Amino acid sequence: MGRRLSSVRARTTVGATAVVAGALIVAGLAVVLLLRASLGGQADLRAEVTARDVAAQLATGTPYANLDLPDGEDHPVQVVDEDGRVLAASEDLEAIEGTGSPGVRPARPAPDRDDDDDDDGDDPGRGEVEDGDPRLTTGAATVDGRTADYRFAAVEATTPRDETVTVYAGADLAAARDAVGTATRAMLAGLPLLLAVVAGVTWLVTRRALRPVEAVRAELAEITAAGDLVRRVPVPDSGDEIARLADTTNETLARLQESAAQQRGFVADASHELRSPIASLRTQLEVAAAHPELLDVDGLVEDVVRLQHLAADLLLLARLDAGDRAPEQSVALGRLIRDEVGRRTADRIPVGLSVEADPHVTGVPQRLSRVIGNLLDNAERHAGEVVRLSLREEAGAAVVRVADDGPGVPPADRERIFERFVRLDDARSRDEGGAGLGLAIARDLVVAHGGGITVGEAPEGGALFEVRLPAT
Structure with missing residues (x-):
């Protein structure tokens, strides 16, 4: 079971579900906050509209007893004078608390004002309503024995008789809070279901996507068990x-x-x-x-x-096949070639040496000497009278050429000759033909040093071997 839960499919499903859950939680919080702000703004607007409507009636001279006040349960309204006396109130309104209003019954003194509030210059003119934004507060109101939270707007107005009064109008917050609560509960109820759907879909899609991988794994396991390298794994048509x-x-x-x-x-x-x-x-x-x-x-x-x-x-x-890499160093190729030729005192044909440059290469001196020695041995074996060795530098590469005047290498055999244990018929007829490993070793050593080796036709008609190594 633990192995199943640690699979790629399980980790992908858990990761996708966690990401979606985080995104949904953030989005849900944002929606709830925006909904709450929007509904709160609507409550503020309703309270302000109601307060200004009543204030406008007072500014036009409507008597307190004849004011057209809205339903007290949804929009409680009361009008108080500068001394805190309640002049008018909605039907069944019993008390307002937490708004700075003195309440309905009994009348209470108005809250203390600072010096600026006592300045008559701040009051609206006769027959006018206060301009600017109203004072907004959240408080509780008791209507017909029921206490609820409301959003209150306070607007001042001056009657034609030059009386400045304050209108307190409220908007019920219960509907807004119910809407926010309903939305929150709906999100909390739908979140687990949605996450279950996401997890299920991710699990199925991941299983379908990884099915070809399982087919490849199973086939590789069978190939490994059977040791049959002829078989191949299935390739899906998806192109992915x-x-x-x-x-x-x-x-x-x-x-x-x-x-x-x-x-x-x-x-x-x-x-x-x-x-x-x-x-x-x-x-x-x-x-x-x-x-x-x-x-x-x-x-x-x-x-x-x-x-x-x-x-x-x-x-x-065997060492080269195993990837053996001896410590490398900078090698002066001209000196190395001269030393190798100097050691060959028993050759049947003296080597004609031409060193036009002394480039440096990065490599193993003993193995580079082995390359030169194997090429000279091959030339000595097949040459009639001439064996030439030259060194020059061309386009950032050290170029070594070994030529002879022997029978040469036919074009059809110029690649095969570098294979292991390959000897042409003329060489096989001789006792000194060797085992057919010299050129193969030379090529492997050159390739290990980042170079290349080719064979062509020498000016004398024999074989011309060319080695190119990157110069430093």
Whole structure:
């Protein structure tokens, strides 16, 4: 169960539901606050309209007893003079509290005023109603024995008899509060249902979206269990990221299949190459054990050296395949080439050396020397009379060329020659043809140093190998 809850689908559902819940809560609070503000503003407007209507009647000289007052339960109104005496009030209005009005019965003195309030210049003129915004307060009123909250507006007016009075008019807040409460309860009741719908839809949509991923996973599990790299994972028709993941997975499987095939071929070829010198050594040792006088020491040494070189080549290829990277340093390629040529004192054909520049490259000196040595060994093996080695710098790259006057490499074999254990027929006919690993090792080492190697036709008609390495 815990594993199921920790799945991508569960986490996506929980995350989406949490985000929607947060958004709905914020939106709900905003709606409630806006609704409350709107209804409160409407109550203020109703109270002000009622107060100004009554004040206008007083300003035109309407007697207090003849005032047209609204229903007291919805819009309680009372009129008081400057001394706090109640001059008129809505029917059944018993008391007003919390507004600064002295109330209805019994009459109470008006609240204390400051000096500015006592200035008659602030009162409206005879037969006029106070301009500007009214004084708004929230208070309680008791109408016919029922006490409720109201929003009150206070407006002053001066009668034609030059009496300044204050009209207090209220608007019932119960309807507004009921509307806000109803909206709040509706939101609270609908929120869980809406979140359940969001969670369910997210769960189903995520399951549908991840179904191809599960198909890829299941197929990979079967491929891993069976070890059958020929099989491929299904690619959905959606063309989305999952389809691209499936394509990349199939490309990876194809490369693994190719790598496994190369590994099997490498093992088979290595076994074949090791079998010959080992069998030769065994035969010579068995003959020597039976007839010591026939012991061919030189032949044994030659076979041991060949076996040693083959083992070293196989070990180097294994390290390169495993991604082994020795510590690199800046290498002066001209000096390295001169040193390598200087060590080759037993070559059948002297190397014609031409160093036109001394570029520096980043790499491993021993492995770069191995590249030069393998190319010279190959040229020495096939050359008739000429082996040339040159070094120059072109367009930010160090260029090494090794040419000979041998039979050359046919165009059809110029890529195959760099494969492992590949030897052309002429080379295979010779005992000194080697194991077919020299050029493969050279290419792998050059590629590991960020360069490239190609073979073409030399001016002398033989093979021309060109190595390009990035100069520093």
